[in-house]
Amino acid sequence: MMKEYLFFCGIKHCGKTTLGKIIADMMGCKCIDNDDLAYALMEGYPSIRTFFREQGKQAFMEKEVEGLRLFLQENKEPCIVSLGGGACDNEPLMELIKYYGKSVYLKVSEQVLLKRILVDGVPPFLDVSDPKGSFSRLYAIRNECYGKKCDIVVNLPDYPDVQDTARYLFARL
Ligand SMILES: Nc1ncnc2c1ncn2[C@@H]1O[C@H](COP(=O)(O)OP(=O)(O)OP(=O)(O)O)[C@@H](O)[C@H]1O
Ligand SMILES: O=C(O)C1=C[C@@H](O)[C@@H](O)[C@H](O)C1
Ligand SMILES: [Mg+2]
Known part of the structure; x- marks a missing residue:
């Protein structure tokens, strides 16, 4: 078992x-996305979104856990793992990450996130007739959940240069 994992949540x-x-480049380690680990187990599905829609949230969460468990069994190097946006709802996943390393909640304001999300149009998990209100409700629930469950909470500033934001985060890990 290795305790050198950083799990980025949010x-x-x-x-x-x-x-x-x-941050992985700064630390000289690799970075893995847990959505990719889960997707590798969704044989025959063109995307996570399709799997999620057809099989449901519970089946998706089981793939998240299975994908991470398999990776953790095989990997021998320090690593940053970026989790999916809904990880806070996945209790077995949160238990697993608690055992293997440190979770970091990358906290960004609701206004900044909504602006970034809407760049590509209204995503399916928001109400097209009220994207702002539906995101606001989701934000409130998840912000509280990540705030409670993560080991570290970093309030990320909205610097124009993402490299500056990365340096700010690095200094707080
Ligand atoms: N600090 C930042 N400043 C400005 N833009 C950012 C910053 N961080 C991320 N972005 C932009 O926001 C978008 C989403 O970033 P990214 O994919 O890293 O987020 P994520 O948390 O992994 O998203 P998802 O939950 O969809 O996996 C990208 O277009 C990215 O360029
Ligand atoms: O916010 C969410 O609920 C999700 C975010 C994605 O990263 C995926 O993990 C999945 O589509 C669920
Ligand atoms: Mg991502």
């Missing part, structure tokens, strides 16, 4: 993937 588009890669 609400959609908080920067788990972007910052995970930059």
